[in-house]
Amino acid sequence: MSTNLAGRVLEETQLHEEIGLDDSLKPKRDNERTVGPVAYMFMWIGDGVNLGNMTLGASLIAAGMATLNVFQTFVAAIVAIGIISVIFALNDRFGYRTGIPYVVQLRMSFGIKGSVISSFLRGVPAIVWYGFQSWVGATALNEIVKVLSGGGFDSIPICFVILQGVQIVLSLYGFHAIKWVETLASVVIMLALVYVFGVLLNSHSAAIADVWVNTEGTWGLPFFAFIMVFLGNYAAIFLSAADYSRELKTGISDKKRSMLYFLPIVIAYGFVLTIGAMMAAATGISNPVKAFAIIVDNPYITVAVSAFIVIGAVAVNMVANIVPPAYVISLVTKLKYKASVVVTGLLALCSFPWVLVQDSSAQGLNTFILIYSAFLGPIVAILLVDYYILRRQKVDAMELYRETGNFAGYNPSALLAMAIGAGAAFLLVDIGWITGFVAAGIAYLLLSKYAFRGSSFKKGTIYEKAA
DSSP states (O other), X not given: OOXXXXXXXOOHHHHHHHHOOXXXXXXXXXXXXXXXXXXXXXXXXXXXXXXXXXXHHHTTEXXXXXXXXXXXXXXXXXXXXXXXXXXXXXXXXXXHHHOOOHHHHHHHHHOXXXXXHHHHHHHHHHHHHHHHHHXXXXXXXXXXXXXXXXXXXXXXXXXXXXXXXXXXXXXXXXXXXHHHHHHHHHHHHHHHHHHHHHHHHHHHHHHHIIIIISSOOOSSHHHHHHXXXXXXXXXXXXXXXXXXXXXXXXXXXXXXXXXXXXXXXXXXXXXXXXXXXXXXXXXXXXXXXXXXXXXXXOHHHHHHHHHHHHHHHHHHIIIIISHXXXXXXXXXXXXXXHHHHHHHHHHXXXXXXXXXXXXXXXXXXXXXXXXXXXXXXXXXXXXXXXXXXXXXXXXXXXXXXXXXXXXXXXXHXXXXXXXXXXXXXXXXXGGHHHHHHHHHHHHHXXXXXXXXXXXXXXXXXXXXXXX
């Protein structure tokens, strides 16, 4: 079992003087963990009921035709959610036991210097997602202001900047703000979506049945590609699972903790995906905000639904797209956490999110997910192989903070395995996540055993004698 640092007094002064990291990157103690199981579940429901997932559902419908029918869609969803939950539960264990964040966990496999490269591969997609969610939220905010002003105001860019400013302020309060934002968002948005679901069934069932339900669909490559898009959508989040589990109160078993992921993801992901596909089938528009305006042809209800969309955009950013890149920026620049949060928000302003989703197609978002997940699949495979197979869950987490310890420098085996995995993923991008995951895991296992003799990264592994 890993050394549990969360419950013991750390050598704070020595740690600070030795590595100069911000306090936010040091292990969480028991009394600093304030998120209980119920709040944790609400956090993942709030993360799941977002416009990005709805847009993925809408991406099934292109040019008035569905790539998959409704049955194939749900089978793909169940397979993907099952894989997501298992990987989440496996990868969150080290962070939960030790209280360390993801950017420090990476040092175990990639080394202190090598972890900078792999942490950027998590941080950059999060910043782009941050910008995308904010742009969708700004589109909804613009609809609200347009209705309330009688058409006198119509500027998504201005709403984008305003909403981004609000999120930056909220994020300065860390997980204290995340808890109440997610609880409010998950309840309010689910109620709004139930209403929209009822409207779709009552007024647009014929179009939905014709375009999505009764279509032939396929069990071929598009079916597996959609599973990969599902996985890619969560790849960045379960990769940095330690950033969330370190906030969860101690004493929760691995089995119970896995259910804290599975249940909310099933509820939120399944429902939101369904509504996204139904709206696209009914309207032919992939942008959920604009599709909402057509489905709900009432200015007052449009204002209410748009308000829920804004809340949803803020909710998912608070969980998935602010904390991980802020930790990366803090690690690389030595900035304080709050300063890193501000930098993250400013970078998201420059991410050009409007390019990812057009009115007629959401393929830009899908392509973006498939490309970055080609790197994230290999990284999570390397972390799991290292922790569970090579080190058998026995890691001195304190050693990860020492600049001159066993994890100093680069681990060439991990970096090469990541490159091999990404290369395999790009050979067939549509199913790149799983091919990259498998290829990187096998490559890392073999490289750790047979290559780079004398490497300090063999110490503490099953291959230590071969060093």
